[in-house]
Amino acid sequence: MVEMFHHRGLDPVHWPLSIVFDEDACTDEAGVLAALQGLADRHDVLTAVFEDVGDTFDHADPDTFPRQIVHRGADVRPLTIEVNSVDAPLTGEGVLGLTQSEFVRRRQAFMPLLINRGGRWSGGAVVSHLAVDGSGLELLHDEFRELLAGRTPRPRAAQITEVLKAERSLEFAQAEKENLAVVQRMLGEAAGTNLRKDPTDAATFGVVESAEHARSLARLHSALRVSKPGISLVVYAILLSVELSTRQVVVRSQHRRPSPVPGAVSVVANSPFAFTSVTIDPHLTFRDLVVREYAKLVEGYRASLFSPYGYERVKRAVAAERGIEEINGVPEFNYLLKAGPRRARAKVIAASRVERSWYEVVDGIQPNSRGNLSIFEETDHDVLQLFGTAWRESSDSFEVIRTFNRFCAVAATDVDQRVGDILDRARHAYRRHPVSPSLP
Incomplete structure (x- = not known):
């Protein structure tokens, strides 16, 4: 044992x-x-x-x-x-x-x-x-x-004893120390923006399920040669900056890291959270903004690639100096691909016609958070149990969720539009054709 x-x-x-x-x-x-x-x-x-x-x-x-x-x-x-x-x-x-x-x-x-x-x-x-x-x-x-x-x-599967040995190595400890320094710098940059909010506010969780969104992201990826999750994170930061009335936001996002054991795979729950600082300029073209900010995103992901930045671990490591509440205040973004072979995913997405947005305001969970958004490429994910609560209907929604799909669709028509113009067109498109938040 x-x-x-x-x-x-x-x-x-x-x-x-x-x-x-x-x-x-x-x-x-x-x-x-x-x-x-x-x-x-x-x-x-x-x-x-x-x-x-x-x-x-x-x-x-x-x-x-x-x-x-x-x-x-x-x-x-x-x-x-x-x-x-x-x-x-x-x-x-x-x-x-x-x-x-x-x-x-x-x-x-x-x-x-x-x-x-x-x-x-x-x-x-x-x-x-x-x-x-x-x-x-x-x-x-x-x-x-x-x-x-x-x-x-x-390849072969790593045993727990192998993972333990890797995580207790001096190399691992040094990488974690360096990565924490990157995280603390990003938190410092955001101290006056999206972290310091009323601690009595309830958390807002959002989910977007949209095959059309996946198709828009495919067109954007082709035009920009930037990963779909990377483009989505920058769009999320743009909309979040409008919601918070600030030009800079820090976002945490979970990602898949290689196994700490070379030549082996592991299913152990250790996917790290990367922290990304994004600065928004509505006068830039969408192409220029994504390319510029993607470099920062890569830095944040590289900083958590080797160290096991599970959320609980980050809280413990930074809490003594920064406080758990401030870590909780970092909005979370996730982009979830459909499992399975790429061609099979593309076929299912192409056949899907469902577009929905969901949101939930949850008292007592991460009270300083200003919004947590998950993007799904298609509609079969367990959204009803995603955060242990039932999603409920509402005619109104968090600004990020209301306009996310529309922003991507407008940007995909011409990546050389100004960010501010895309935002205006996305809001207009939403007013004409709202995304239904109703349950299936």
């Missing part, structure tokens, strides 16, 4: 992620079970069980966080879900609703699922966000398909 190293400040059983690995299903129950076992055999973090800390758990006290005990080589114990027919829909949030009580009872980091769709079988899983994060879930998704086809995934 190996004690897990990443003690995070969240209750593990109330922050799960869920996935159906093979949506098309197959007839071989034994093959599905073998593929699930293969995942656990490759990634020993999937055999972890959270210790029961009872009433002693305290979010403010890291010493009370539950440990994860790894049982390497253990047989998986899947939960079987019976679905009436092969055509019956089963979304991620549907899986979570059916399985969360059992997930809480078991306290496993990884609860494999056998899904019987009228005699055809699928594999799935519910995992703790503290053991496996979103990028790790995508890796499991791809590896499951390889195992189901009888192939051995490559």
Whole structure:
């Protein structure tokens, strides 16, 4: 048994992620079970069980966080879900609703699922966000398909002991020290802008699901030769600067970093947060602004590439000098690609016609935050459970979410327009054709 190293400040059983690995299903129950076992055999973090800390758990006290005990080589114990027919829909949030009580009872980091769709079988899983994060879930998704086809995934999977050794190295410690200096500089630059807000304000979370947005980003990527997540982050910063009436904002965004173990992959929940300082000039063309600010974005991502900048770790490292509240005040941006091969993603996106915006004001969660936005390339993500709360309807919305899709669509027509002109046209387009925030 190996004690897990990443003690995070969240209750593990109330922050799960869920996935159906093979949506098309197959007839071989034994093959599905073998593929699930293969995942656990490759990634020993999937055999972890959270210790029961009872009433002693305290979010403010890291010493009370539950440990994860790894049982390497253990047989998986899947939960079987019976679905009436092969055509019956089963979304991620549907899986979570059916399985969360059992997930809480078991306290496993990884609860494999056998899904019987009228005699055809699928594999799935519910995992703790503290053991496996979103990028790790995508890796499991791809590896499951390889195992189901009888192939051995490559490269090999890193064991927890290897990750521990890498994170305790002198090289790792030096990189983390240098990266913290970059983060502290960016926080200092933003001290008078988006960080110092009324601490009694509720947090605002937003989600944009839009196939049209993905198509707009593809056109922008072709014109600018900058990554789609990078372009989206700059657009988010532009709209956030208008909301906050400031020319400079600092944004944190989660990204996928390579495994700390060379030549190996890892699903361990360790995706870092990069911090990016963006300065907005509405008189610049969109092309010039994106190219200029993208260099800063790359600096922020490079600063967190080697160090495991999970959000809880950043809070602990900076809290003594800057304060946890100030870290909480940094708006969060995420761009989530559809899992699977690139051509398959493009085909699904091209066929989709849904465009929606969602937002939620949440009391008691990150009270200094001015807006947290996630962008989805298509519409099958578990938005209803994204932050552990149900999204609700409203005819009004956070300014960033109201205009995000429209801004990208207008910019895609001509990247040499001035930023201020694009913003005006995006607002006009939204007034004529509002994005519906209604639930599906």
